[in-house]
Amino acid sequence: MHELKLENLGSQCFEDNKITSLADYVQKVEELYSILEKENNANEKNNSEEDNVCGENNSEGDQAKELRNDGKRELYFRGQDNIEYGNTCPSLVRNKKQYNHESNMINDFLAKYPDLFKDCQNNVDRLALMQHHQLPTRMLDLTTNALIALYFAVEKDNCKDGVVYVFNNFYNEEFVDKALDASFTFELDKLAIIPHSSSKDHKVLKLKSAKRDSFSDQIEIETSLARMKQTDSKDFITEVTKFYQQLSKHSKSDKEVWGKAYLDYLKALNKRIDYSSLSCDAGKLLHKYDNFNDAVPTIRLYHAIERDSGNFDHIINPVEMYLPKIVTPRIIDQRIKNQQGLFMLVPFIFDNKGVGTESLLTKTQRLINTLLYTRRDVHTGKDKAVAFTIPCCMKEQIRKELSNIGISKSFIYTDATSYAQDIANSYKN
Template sequence: MYGLMLGNLNNQDFEDNRITSLACYVKKVEELYSILENENRENKENMDNDGNDSEKIHLENDGKRELYFRGQDSIDYRNTCPSLFRNEKYYANESNMINDFIAKYPDLFKDCQNNVDRLALMQHHQLPTRLLDLTTNALIALYFAVEKDNCKDGVVYVFNNFYNKEFIDKALNVSFSELDVSHSIFKCLRIKSSKRDSFSDQVEIETSLARMKRKDSKGFIKEVMKFYEGLSKYYSAKNQKVYWKDAYEEYLQNLHRQQHKCSFKDICMCNTKKILNLYDDFNNAIPTIRLYHAIERDSGNFDHIINPVEMYLPKIVTPRIIDQRIKNQQGLFMLIPIDFDPDPNPKPDLDPEVKTKKRRNRIQSRINTLLYTNKENEAVAFTIPCCMKEKIRKELSNIGISKSFIYPDATHYAEDIADSYLN
């Protein structure tokens, strides 16, 4: 395959599409959407013919498959990880960077209603965050792939909102190869779609965790790992009939019926009691309580309910349109959850580059769960040879996709005017 020596991105197999012009790219993207339309129609027909009403309702709530695009100006990056995970010092000081930025420019965030709004603004002002920029507009992604003349081939990756089960298995092997965590915990989640809005409770939990002090967030991650390992013991038991998804839904229904908080220990379902007691211990642990307090300081009242299993998977988050750049770029984000480091207390003399590489591999494997694939389960990507970048940039400019559109401010508009007289 040309160009895509994608033994990068954790050795993921890719279907390579070489792009030599804007017209070529548009044609290939149109073919993708045609395939997607057929897939969605077939999925709907299969749902209509499915006699399992509860599963049908769940799938309908997941909605249709959608496509998202990410352009990178160099195929040699060999990862699509957010900037936060590419540098060990950035990762270690995530909460400090966030809180320093808010303290320095409080007026910038006056219209923000939650932490994902704040992270989105920080991302657009080049602060390293755990958000991965995506767009629903394939032309915007193409611009980012050809933006720089750096003698490197550009690339556009294609993501979607449905998790790939095979890729989840690969990610679990990378994340938990050294830990006693059963894949069955995640397989029975029955979550198909990753899409969340900016007011999702799960999104608020994960973005609030990013603002906590490093010591507190590490304590919470240890509690999540303890829960995973405890839950795995029940899944390895013979004739185990109770799954976490079922137990969690039973608890939520019980809360709704009683209209007040209760302990999992109050639920008298013999088959689920041990699993629910395990969760009760997690929910009442000091690091978890500290996280709830952090959320309440930011957003007011918040039910003390976390689904720790869902925290493993990345989410596609649609932000509010809080600035012109997000609007023009038709941007949305992949929110990368907490990193499950099998060695949370490594030796002080461990090479930071080694730590960063291991973390990047773990994170990349989870990002890969949302790659869009063809029938052969190869992820789809488009490569743009470096010799074609200038030509395609001009073609994009002719239809209004230029630097001043992507970055709407006076400086970039002036650059576009000046460039127009050079061409």
């Protein structure tokens, strides 16, 4: 395999797996899942051994070596019909003017077609419907079905090679480091940003999956933020960035200080916590968290969430907002069901280096890259993301092969027009 150069994807190195037929693609995907099964089995074994060993003394260095995944790794696929596209960003991010009017577009659509959203239970449902009606949103379409992604990669005869990118539900620590370095002038430890939990004996950190369901409080927070006026959302982003800077002063001495302090906070939702009983760093952080929680922009966000979801505890974990999440939507239409679709919720940009230093596209792509599925290159020792490229000359053949197994336009788009086109094409040649 030679290296695929995709400079606009954060200069990320990719394995280039060229696809010449449907059978070739299926074989390569099966190889991926075989590797994934071994990884998950090894992780499950390590977690089981850890549960059986209590009371051992682990140094901080040992903790780093013993880092485990809390859950199984899953794969998600995204097909694009033009490899020269140069990014995997959602449509909203590719147009700066639309990005600056995100909340206006969402609320205008809701006002124009209220009946369309009558069965929606939260903002994820609403954004998913808007996405399928081609309104630009911060939701990036993914699928658990590699064949569906392949269809999107070969859908158009545009004289361009197609490509399928592979994502997963755990953050790549190296890519998170790159994103943090590019975002902030201060040093913020990745373990303060990557969601994690402690093991039973509280000596081993476990990375938490980036996957959330559509009723997740965290997802409701971020999708409600998308509906706020731009001035209000910017003010909130400023508050979060301030908190990151304050957190950076503590994370060097104790990488778990925020995680432990926040768990203590959650145990007492009435906020009547005796900070003096906590460590000095934890107590100081919780005082700063109180300031963040009581800031006017944060209170405005709480009001927005309650408008959309009803009662909501006034609890936000600011560090959860930095990285993208994988969201599983409710099956609210046939298209989501057939496409086995899910979304990556692309986060707002939090940084203190200034808007003009890099484009919005570059900043967003760097965050998206943190969920790329990678394999370690045995020669260089570096992680390479996995991608499948389909030469333009093979697109028509692979479309026919996909159609033979039922993956056609009418299956993907589930409307009468698509079905009619499929019928017409079947008699064309």
